[in-house]
Amino acid sequence: MWFNGLLDLSVWQLIAVALVMTHITIVSVTLYLHRHSAHNALDLHPVLKHFFRFWLWLTTAQNTKEWTAIHRKHHAKCETEDDPHSPVILGIRKVLLEGAELYAASATPETLERYGQRTPEDWMERKIYTPHKFLGITLMAVINLMLFGVNGIWIWAVQMMWIPVWAAGVVNGIGHYIGYRNYECADNARNISPLGILIGGEELHNNHHTYPNSAKLSRRWYEVDIGWGYIRLFQLFGMAKPKGYRPIAHYVPGKQEVDVDTVQAITNSRFDIMRQYRKRVMEPVLRQQRALMDDEVRPRYRKLKQLLYREVTLIKPREKVHLETVLERHEILRQIYEKNQELQALWRKRGLKPQEKLQALMEWCKGAEASGIRYLEEFSAHLRAYSLRPASTR
Numbered sequence: 001m002w003f004n005g006l007l008d009l010s011v012w013q014l015i016a017v018a019l020v021m022t023h024i025t026i027v028s029v030t031l032y033l034h035r036h037s038a039h040n041a042l043d044l045h046p047v048l049k050h051f052f053r054f055w056l057w058l059t060t061a062q063n064t065k066e067w068t069a070i071h072r073k074h075h076a077k078c079e080t081e082d083d084p085h086s087p088v089i090l091g092i093r094k095v096l097l098e099g100a101e102l103y104a105a106s107a108t109p110e111t112l113e114r115y116g117q118r119t120p121e122d123w124m125e126r127k128i129y130t131p132h133k134f135l136g137i138t139l140m141a142v143i144n145l146m147l148f149g150v151n152g153i154w155i156w157a158v159q160m161m162w163i164p165v166w167a168a169g170v171v172n173g174i175g176h177y178i179g180y181r182n183y184e185c186a187d188n189a190r191n192i193s194p195l196g197i198l199i200g201g202e203e204l205h206n207n208h209h210t211y212p213n214s215a216k217l218s219r220r221w222y223e224v225d226i227g228w229g230y231i232r233l234f235q236l237f238g239m240a241k242p243k244g245y246r247p248i249a250h251y252v253p254g255k256q257e258v259d260v261d262t263v264q265a266i267t268n269s270r271f272d273i274m275r276q277y278r279k280r281v282m283e284p285v286l287r288q289q290r291a292l293m294d295d296e297v298r299p300r301y302r303k304l305k306q307l308l309y310r311e312v313t314l315i316k317p318r319e320k321v322h323l324e325t326v327l328e329r330h331e332i333l334r335q336i337y338e339k340n341q342e343l344q345a346l347w348r349k350r351g352l353k354p355q356e357k358l359q360a361l362m363e364w365c366k367g368a369e370a371s372g373i374r375y376l377e378e379f380s381a382h383l384r385a386y387s388l389r390p391a392s393t394r
Contacts, residue, residue, distance in 0.1 A: 005149030069116035099168025175205035
């Protein structure tokens with residue numbers, strides 16, 4: 001019948017079509033806007049790039065320059081007053097419910113000028129996509145009505161809310177509020193779920209903030225980044241080329257000498273190194289020390305464990321007092337915590353020359369080996385075995 005549109009689909013077929021179209025939108029955002037445009041982690045074939053631009057114009061009214069600039073500013077100013085959409089600063093409710101509005105408010109000329117470099121400025125962008133961005137979603141509404149009849153109204157509504165809810169709200173809100181952390185990066189980014197399917201892999205937000213220039217967002221064997229699957233598929237047809245996704249650090253069994261390559265390797269893979277320090281040093285020492293803790297500290301063991309691992313800039317003042325009190329009472333915990341901070345100083349200190357970093361790492365290893373703590377001694381030997389991955393295998 002006429003009110004069912006040209007295709008006259010069943011209810012289940014309409015639902016399937018809506019899910020497919022919104023999924024294409026998600027893929028366009030994560031591959032084109034995020035990994036390609038904002039982070040330059042991925043090269044895309046011109047045909048594929050323009051398809052994504054066109055589809056986003058139809059389904060989101062999103063401008064490439066605006067999205068790219070605001071996202072880059074988010075990384076540059078993360079969890080500060082200048083962050084366009086931080087739930088740490090603005091509150092989770094505001095980011096969840098007003099994510100799209102926060103994007104719009106952040107698209108100032110100053111932001112676009114500073115962070116919107118290397119985005120399309122061709123004829124289509126200047127004459128169609130930017131000045132007539134709402135024409136696209138209007139055209140999408142007309143197409144939906146023609147194909148699906150009155151059902152095109154709710155399909156169009158779902159398309160319009162999909163990115164504001166899942167990307168602007170869930171990823172930017174929940175992704176900085178609750179979830180698990182593989183790495184202690186300097187902001188509050190968290191992985192929402194190990195299965196990055198519904199939002200194209202963007203669920204793995206802590207991984208992304210740790211390695212923002214990686215085209216691959218999954219890091220653990222159990223994590224799924226469906227966006228990376230699409231990249232590999234397009235790569236088979238010569239339509240995509242990831243620039244960086246493999247760490248340059250390379251473990252060389254039997255290597256015992258610390259050199260400049262060792263310093264460069266562990267600095268580049270510092271978050272993985274700190275994760276290993278947590279697993280190889282902190283966790284076993286904590287298990288041993290738990291029995292020696294007094295009755296006041298033992299009930300808060302889990303909280304203490306979190307504080308020992310946490311990025312120091314994210315520790316609240318009251319938590320810091322608690323941590324310092326415990327470290328004063330337990331010498332071994334204090335030693336492994338201080339060695340952790342000393343190791344991080346290798347990449348935190350600005351302006352150090354390679355030879356100065358090398359000397360600092362050699363001194364760190366000597367101190368660890370003389371500590372009398374077996375796990376520290378073993379980790380020192382582990383660090384010595386790092387070098388740079390051969391260029392041919394990167």
